[in-house]
Amino acid sequence: MRAEESSAGGKGRKVTGITVFETVAAMREAVAGWHAAGEKVALVPTMGALHEGHIALVSEGQRHAKRVIVTIFVNPTQFAPHEDFKKYPRTFDDDCAKLVAAGADAVFFPSVEEMYPAGFATRVLLLGPAAVGLEDRFRPTHFEGVATVCCKLFTQSRADCAIFGEKDYQQLKVVTRMAADLDLGIRIIPLATIREADGLAMSSRNRYLSNEHRALAPLLQRVMQDLAARIRNRDDLFKAVADAQNEIITAGFELDYLEARHAETLAPVASLADGPIRLILAARIGSTRLLDNIAV
DSSP: OOOOOOSSSSEEETTEEEEESSSSSHHHHHHHHHHHHOEEEEEEOOOOOOOHHHHHHHHHHHOOEEEEEEEEEEGGGGGGGTSTTSSOOOOOHHHHHHHHTTTTEEEOOOOOHHSSSTTTOOOOOGGGGGGGSSSSHTTHHHHHHHHHHHHHHHHHTSSSSSEEEESSSSHHHHHHHHHTOOOOOOOEEEEOOOOOOOOOOOOGGGGGGOOHHHTTTTHHHHHHHHHHHHHEEEEEEEEHHHHHHHHHHHOOOOOEEEEETTTTTOOOOOGGGGSOOOEEEEEEETTTEEEEEEEO
């Protein structure tokens, strides 16, 4: 489509009332204008299929910056061949309508070719919180893909800060570490997990749950809350974790992991004395894989 001047500055096209940048050049032109006017810019990276949790990220961005850009890009490099890249929900028009209502300033909606042009041959190599035997044990190439696309989005946008939810806690730690280690000049701001009324962490994948599985899903958070209480009560950590794992499995979930980890390094811990603890979980019910975590 032909680009047109937009009120956001730079070149972009209007979709349901919001400026959409489809190229890095258009986004950078707008951001340069905002920075020249003394305005800070926040970035909210997403893969679309937006829900209230994403809108909360936009609101958090508005607390820290005058302008908020939301990226919508279903990133192929973070999906393994057997995962749901093709069926990942794509609801662009609905997403834009929600962002208009939330007051976002622009959307970055690049094509795969814009992000990974012919000859693209670079990936971010990760250690630290990306290699601790949690999500990386089940999805060994996932965080390389996440870190690579986030590194590109940060440098492409030249934003002052980026907002990430705590629901994908290991991802948050990976991206925070990468931004610091590579001196990317962007501040990573975390936002507490946004939950449904019954405690289930909001996720774009929740729409895959059957009615029966949706009714069962909040058990995960309740089990973690009970486990956190036991740990705070100085119960034996290994027994408490094992009991919680068994409860989840008995309820019908396929449990990938439920572990107590150091909240910053994600290293294993043996007791409450080892430092701040985060309980981190991944479990599958039916065809849907759910992630969650809470602080102890």
